[in-house]
Amino acid sequence: MSHKNYIKRLLLYRLCLLRFKELGFKKVFSHTLGNEAGVSAEQVRKDFSQCEISGNKKAGYNIESLLITLNEKFIRSEVRNIILIGMGNMGRAIANYNNHYIGTNVFIVAAFDIDPSKQNQKYGIQVFSLDKLSAVIQGFKVNTAIIATPAISAQNVCNQLVENGIKGILNLAPLILKAPKDVIISNVNLSAEIEAIIYYLNGRKDELDVE
Amino acid sequence: MSHKNYIKRLLLYRLCLLRFKELGFKKVFSHTLGNEAGVSAEQVRKDFSQCEISGNKKAGYNIESLLITLNEKFIRSEVRNIILIGMGNMGRAIANYNNHYIGTNVFIVAAFDIDPSKQNQKYGIQVFSLDKLSAVIQGFKVNTAIIATPAISAQNVCNQLVENGIKGILNLAPLILKAPKDVIISNVNLSAEIEAIIYYLNGRKDELDVE
DNA sequence: TAGATTGTTAATCGATTAACAATC
DNA sequence: TAGATTGTTAATCGATTAACAATC
Numbered sequence: 148m149s150h151k152n153y154i155k156r157l158l159l160y161r162l163c164l165l166r167f168k169e170l171g172f173k174k175v176f177s178h179t180l181g182n183e184a185g186v187s188a189e190q191v192r193k194d195f196s197q198c199e200i201s202g203n204k205k206a207g208y209n210i211e212s213l214l215i216t217l218n219e220k221f222i223r224s225e226v227r228n229i230i231l232i233g234m235g236n237m238g239r240a241i242a243n244y245n246n247h248y249i250g251t252n253v254f255i256v257a258a259f260d261i262d263p264s265k266q267n268q269k270y271g272i273q274v275f276s277l278d279k280l281s282a283v284i285q286g287f288k289v290n291t292a293i294i295a296t297p298a299i300s301a302q303n304v305c306n307q308l309v310e311n312g313i314k315g316i317l318n319l320a321p322l323i324l325k326a327p328k329d330v331i332i333s334n335v336n337l338s339a340e341i342e343a344i345i346y347y348l349n350g351r352k353d354e355l356d357v358e
Numbered sequence: 359m360s361h362k363n364y365i366k367r368l369l370l371y372r373l374c375l376l377r378f379k380e381l382g383f384k385k386v387f388s389h390t391l392g393n394e395a396g397v398s399a400e401q402v403r404k405d406f407s408q409c410e411i412s413g414n415k416k417a418g419y420n421i422e423s424l425l426i427t428l429n430e431k432f433i434r435s436e437v438r439n440i441i442l443i444g445m446g447n448m449g450r451a452i453a454n455y456n457n458h459y460i461g462t463n464v465f466i467v468a469a470f471d472i473d474p475s476k477q478n479q480k481y482g483i484q485v486f487s488l489d490k491l492s493a494v495i496q497g498f499k500v501n502t503a504i505i506a507t508p509a510i511s512a513q514n515v516c517n518q519l520v521e522n523g524i525k526g527i528l529n530l531a532p533l534i535l536k537a538p539k540d541v542i543i544s545n546v547n548l549s550a551e552i553e554a555i556i557y558y559l560n561g562r563k564d565e566l567d568v569e
Numbered sequence: 570t571a572g573a574t575t576g577t578t579a580a581t582c583g584a585t586t587a588a589c590a591a592t593c
Numbered sequence: 594t595a596g597a598t599t600g601t602t603a604a605t606c607g608a609t610t611a612a613c614a615a616t617c
Contacts, residue, residue, distance in 0.1 A: 340528050
């Protein structure tokens with residue numbers, strides 16, 4: 148139905164609008180918002196049109212009503228519970244962010260790690276052994292998880308999550324997970340991002356400098 | 359020239375090939391690699407064709423020579439120095455990963471934070487005040503940086519980086535940075551990733567259950 | 570040979586951009 | 594009104610997919 152980039156742009160517009168609101172602005176033009184979000188004004192209007200948000204021909208869009216519409220679309224009034232697997236460096240960083248939620252109204256209710264020495268509360272979040280997975284998922288009615296384990300164990304963890312009813316996974320391990328088609332997986336690989344940037348810089352240098 | 363997704367797929371193939379090699383495999387078919395990387399066999403062949411890698415009509419591709427070609431394309435023999443700005447939770451997690459490089463042959467040589475109490479070595483990496491930015495960038499010949507500051511200070515940091523010659527930025531702060539067109543910026547926003555996943559799950563539920 | 574695989578060309582698909590009418 | 598802005602339709606662009614010839 149709606150594509151991934153479109154959804155991410157809407158979430159980005161929401162962040163920009165929150166900043167504008169904080170600065171005291173009441174309305175915004177498509178080119179202003181586009182500039183802030185790094186997309187074209189046409190793209191902004193097209194996106195808003197697609198989710199049935201309308202502005203005023205001369206006066207642009209009302210920030211407050213934009214936010215109401217976007218919040219209704221994305222931000223559930225009730226807190227959404229998610230879980231986190233792997234309490235290495237990245238897992239602990241994410242757990243720490245959780246102090247004021249990992250996303251708007253999104254809360255990590257429990258973390259998991261195979262290392263018994265990590266199964267305590269010193270990260271501000273209860274860390275369980277993986278054999279508690281089923282109980283926690285059912286108890287908190289969780290359907291979304293973050294995988295922050297090493298690559299070697301990520302697929303195994305993913306399998307267990309799927310078996311226990313998880314339907315959405317944010318994967319920070321540097322590999323592509325295999326899962327049934329009805330499970331949504333989003334992959335983030337920071338090393339690959341850095342390596343891609345470095346590649347672009349080098350590539351461009353080759354082109355320009357003719358080494 | 360070559361598009362972003364294409365480059366990221368090549369980097370992903372490389373990761374998959376490294377795993378295959380570790381498992382003792384010598385050759386691989388386009389559908390095998392595609393399956394592992396989560397793309398179609400045609401896509402794999404097209405990508406390899408585009409970067410002038412060729413296989414054998416019946417015997418697939420030789421893993422070792424694929425890796426040599428990909429390493430030559432992406433992995434510089436000399437270590438690439440990068441810097442990290444912001445030593446909050448995420449910054450510290452990234453600094454910790456640096457123990458065995460943040461990417462292949464990519465090394466964080468220095469970190470920066472405005473908080474004087476963080477300007478010491480306890481993270482396994484030297485943390486400087488931002489007024490040392492210019493000296494460090496010149497001293498280590500750095501052209502790539504990771505921004506892991508809060509959103510509020512990210513644009514200011516970005517400006518300083520650009521002034522000092524940084525040409526590639528991995529931005530982990532939840533906003534879009536403005537920079538000259540010749541600066542490459544890659545944005546990663548974990549909250550938005552999670553919120554997008556939750557949106558997809560809800561959206562699909564609405565469609566199926568007719569609440 | 571027959572079957573399987575590569576590699577390239579053409580077709581499709583979808584997203585972005587451009588154009589412009591409507592209108593405040 | 595004139596100028597600026599929205600919103601929609603058409604055109605473009607590029608990436609992915611399908612098709613298939615070549616060949617091992």
